Amino acid sequence: MKTDFQFSNLLGTVYSRGNLLFTPDGTCLLSPVGNRVSIFDLVNSKSYTLPFAHRRNIARLALNPRGNLLLSVDEDGHAILTNVPRRIALYHFSFQGEVTALAFAPSGRHFAVGIGRRIEIWHTPSTPDVAEGGDLEFAPFVRHRTLTSHFDNVQSIEWSRDSRFFLSASKDLTARIWSVDPEEGFVPTTLxxxxxxxxxxxxxxxxxxxYTVSKDGALFEWKYVLRPDAPEDLEGDGDEYMQWRIAERHFFLQDNAHVTCAGFHAESNLLVTGFSNGIFTIHELPEFSQIQNLNISQNDIDYVAINKTGEWLAFGASKLGQLLVWEWQSESYILKQQGHFDTMNTIAYSPEGQRIITAADDGKIKVWDVNTGFCIVTFTEHTSGVTACEFAKRGNVLFTASLDGSIRAWDLIRYRNFRTFTAPSRLSFSSLAVDPSGEVVCAGSIDSFDIHIWSVQTGQMLDRLSGHEGPVSSLAFAPDGSTLVSGSWDHTVRLWNIFARTQTSEPLQLMADVLRVAFRPDSKQVAVTTLDGQLTFWSVSDASQEGGVDARRDVSGGRKLSDRRTAANVTGTKSFTTVKYSADGSCVLAGGNSKYMCLYDVQSGVLMKKFAVSVNLSLDGTQEFLNSKLLTEAGPRGLIDDQGEASDREDRRDNTLPGAQRGEGARRTRPQIRVPDVAFSPTGRAFCAASTEGLLIYSLDAVFQFDPFDLDITVTPATTLSTLAQKDYLTALVMAFRLNERNLVRRVYEATPVSDIPLVVKAMPAVYLGRLLRFVAIQADESPHLEFNLMWIEALLSKHGRWMKDNKGGLEAELRSVEKAVRRIQAELARLADENIYRIEYLLAQPVEKREKTLQLDFGVKEIENGVDEEMVDGEDNGDGDGEWMGFD
Structure with missing residues (x-):
């Protein structure tokens, strides 16, 4: 089995904190998600996460005017410069302080950054096509100027259109006008x-x-006018007597709410303002006429962004993790996404692998599309935390268990709850198992030692299985439906044959409380994780142990601020809380209350790979060693509550409960890193993990971005096209693959003559065969040239079939894509033939003379339509006797 899984996408969380950005073309939205950046393509309805990760949560984002350079800064002031089209981190840099404002100049030559009370202007890292003279700068970050006049943190920076001046707004109740370079006659002005x-x-x-907007809801309009003390007989330009003065004052008048964010679109004079009560308003300036007033959230709106045309407004609310894009002219949502309010408890892949189900302590169940990264639907019927979810092996039916005492069945075609199962007494269900046929559902509870069984068709309880002497922590059905396995806190695992006449159980004795059980896909083996950190494998037929792994040292890692021992010495308190088999059953993936996930080989018990879930220091448990400088007399600095020192009353309010780890009363400042659940996709090419940061997806089919291997200075788009013009199709195709420019590859691909396709494919180097196969599969889906694409596929399979068979382990995704494309073409051609079958049968059933006459009639009508047959116009015969059979008489 392949183990080189790479981070692919982050779902389940759409916005954490910080500012939102629209790309220059206005079609994509960039959102900070913890220590990563997610990009939402609003036109194609897709989302993806950039592969880099900061060491802390991201505080500010800025995009240069061309849209190719992204500057992201975290809470510690550490910045990463990223090439957005290539998704490559170019440079790391530290601003040595907390960054509160960041903006690129419209010219793209400078960017201004607010670091506490000071403002620094930096040169933008140049590229050969931007820099003067075409030279590449050696130092990516060069500071231009430092400006210090504010007395409190700078909150926003806005540039003028000519990039010569910029405005800064601060907490010191003022706004200031600055120039990038010293200008004659200009003095920095305070408003x-x-x-x-x-x-x-x-x-x-x-x-x-x-225009300036303050927190108390006041809008001031400033104009450059003469001072009141200016002489009446003013001569010359009189700049020394001119100043910025308040021309108009306006007030938003939102009762008991203050301004939390504001945005202005200069082209259309629109001012968008968000308030702490979840309301946003749109005003047209300078008249201050209100256009819209809408409530979109129950909490603060943290940030608002406006796209280039001023049509779309993006709002972010961090407390509930909401991200909205509103088209104000049509009054409709372009994007409306929200993550889970609480930590996710359980996840499940749909049988076809295209959807992922997540359930959390907030009682919500969300369905995520793997391809687009968006949440399709949210179920809110449960009134308490959802602890388990599982699909029926056949059909689109999902079952969930909750602490509210109910088991619910969901129809994922009509998106409705069609069955609810309850016990005679009030129980909080913590585990769930569904029979592969979908006829029986079983559930275990932490309040009862029995296993409850219901019929899915009738909704009636069928039986209660007794035998455990402690709460049932985990349940699992064998894939063949013959056996039910249950794990309990009484140190036993029991195997049940619930469909037999006598329901007997076979107990397996372990040394500690059982946390999770999992069946191998062939139904012959069970994996069990226990509280003492052991991972054991048991044979179902013999009820004997086949292997085991002491995983205490593997799962240990990361030291919490409250830990008295180092990360290496807390192995006795660490254990895996979840385990899943891979699709082929050769490996198991396990995770727990740690930042690590471990992939083990079942046969040998060897640790094959260790995945670090997060490096975000804003989460508790991600550091291996604690910094002694942060240890004070009152304890670790990160655990000292500074909430009571906030300036606003609502920020000073503390709703947390001592010791609460989950739910409404849990603390939100430093959540603990953990992995409640993992799941393999049905194909085995990807797996997902529910973590504190969200739903992490790791895949073997990572998108190829850029590989500089065997690329030299002679390989450019221009040389590729010149090679194509010389009819050297093989070399041109290889050069296009080296550059990995999709449009260039398609141009060479479509320019290859049909007669040369077998020769080009036969001589293609083996290193490019996988890439060519993937490209042809994509073209077969997107391109209208059916026969042309099928000829490429035929040539690839006939010329290199033996090589593909020998290397099928690395070409599974490509071969599946080709098979899918061929099946789609076959289905379309079959549908086309079915639509015309009666016409063909009718023509074949006609006598030969009439059939020929009908064909001649069809041909004649077509010629008249095309303007070819000039003899026959309005049925007139020009003397050759052909006018009678045309049917005009």
């Missing part, structure tokens, strides 16, 4: 008069007006 912190300041389109 004061607000009574609370200034949330934003903007130039109008003609830069004649400045």
């Amino acid at each position: 004061g008069g607000h009574r609370q912190a200034v949330m934003g300041a903007w130039f109008s389109k003609d830069q004649e007006i400045i």
Whole structure:
């Protein structure tokens, strides 16, 4: 089995904190998700996560005007410069302080960053096509100027259209006007008069007006006018007597709510303002006429962004993890996504592998599309935390167990709850198992030692299995449906044959509480994890142990701030809480209350690979060693509650419960890193893990971005096209694959003559065969050239079939894509033939003379339609006797 799984995508969380960004074309939205960045393609309805990860949660994002360079900064001021089209991290840098504002100049030559009370202007890292003279800068980050006049943190920075000036808004109740370079006659100006912190300041389109918005809901309009003390007989330009003065004052008048974010679109003079009560308003300036007023959240709106055309508004609310894109003209949602409010407990892949189910302590069940990364539907019928979920092996039926005492069955075609199962007494169900036929559902509880069994068709309870002497922690049905296995806190695992006449159980004795059990796909082996950190494998037929792994040292890792011992010495308290077999049954993947997931070989018990879930230091348990400098007399600095020092009353309110790890009362400042559940996809090419950060997807089919191997200076798009013009199709195709430019590859691919396809394929180097196979499969889905694509597929399979058979382990995804494309073409041609079958049968059933006459009639009509037959117009015969059979008489 392949083990080189790579991080592919992050689902389950759409927005954490920080600012949102639209790309310059306005079609994509960038959202900070913890220490990663997710990009939502709003036109194609897809999302993906950039592969890099910060060491702490991201605080600010900025995108250069071309949209190819992304600068992301975390809470510690560490920045990563990323090439967005290639998804490659180019440079790491530290600003040595907390960054509160960040913005690129419209010219793209500078960017300004607010670090506490000071503002720094930096040169943008240049590329050969941007820099003067075409030279590449050696130092990516060069500081231009440092400006210090504010007395409190800078909250926003906005540039003028000519990139010569910028505005800064600060918590010190002022906004200031700065110039990038010293200008003759210009003096940095302070705009004061607000009574609370200034949330934003903007130039109008003609830069004649400045708008500032403060936290208390005041909008000031500033104009450059003569001072009151200016002499009446002013001569010359009189710049020394000109100043920025407040021309108008407006107020939003939102009762008991303050401004939390604001955005201004200079092209259309639209001001969008978000408030702490979840309401946003749209005003047209300078008239301050309200266009819209809408409530979109129950909590603060943290950030608002406006796309280039001013049509789409993006809102982020961090407390509930909401991300919304609103088209204000049509009053419709372009995007409406929300993650789980609490930690996810359980996940499940659908039988076809295209959807993932997540369930959490907030009582919600969400269905995520693997291809798009979006949440399709959310079920909210459960009134308490959902602890287990499982699909029926046949059909689109999902079963969930909850602490509210109910087991629910969901129809994932109509998206409804069609059956609810309950016990005679109130129980909190913690485990679930479904018969492969979908006729029987079993559940275990932490309040009862019995296993409850219901009939899915009738909804009636069939039986209660007794035998365990402790709460039932885990249940699993054998894939062949013959056996039910249950694990309990009484140190036993029991095998049940519930469909036999006598329901007897075979107990397997272990040394500690059983946490999770899992069946191998062939139904012959069971994997069991226990509280003492052991992972054991048992034979179902012999009820004997076949192997085991002492996983205490593997699962240990990461030291919490409250730990008295180091990460290496806490092995006695660590254990796996979840385990799953791979699709072929050769490996198991296990995770627990740790930052590590471990992949083991079942036969030998060898640790094949260890996956680090997160390196985010904002989570508890990700550090191996604690910094002694952060240890104070009152304890670790990270555990000291500074919430009571907040300036706003609602921020000072503490709703947490002492010791609460989950639910409403759990603390949100430093959540603990853990992996409640893992799941393999049915194909075995990917697996997902529910973690504190969200739903992590690891895949073998990582998208190829750029491979500089065997690439030299002579391989460019221009040389590739010149090689194509010389009719050297093989070399041109190889060069296009080296550059990995899809449009270039398609151009060479379609320019290859049909007669040369077998020769090109036969001489293709083996290293490019997989890539060519994948490309042809994509073209077969997207391109209308059916026969052309099928000829490429035929040539690949006939010329290199033996090689593909020998290397099928690495070409499974490509071969499946080709098979899918061929089946789709076959289905379309069959449908086309079925639609015309009666016409063909009718023509074949006609006498030969009439059939020929009908064919001639069809041919004649076509010629008239095409303007070819000039003899026959309106049925007139020109003397050759052909006018009678045309049917015009």
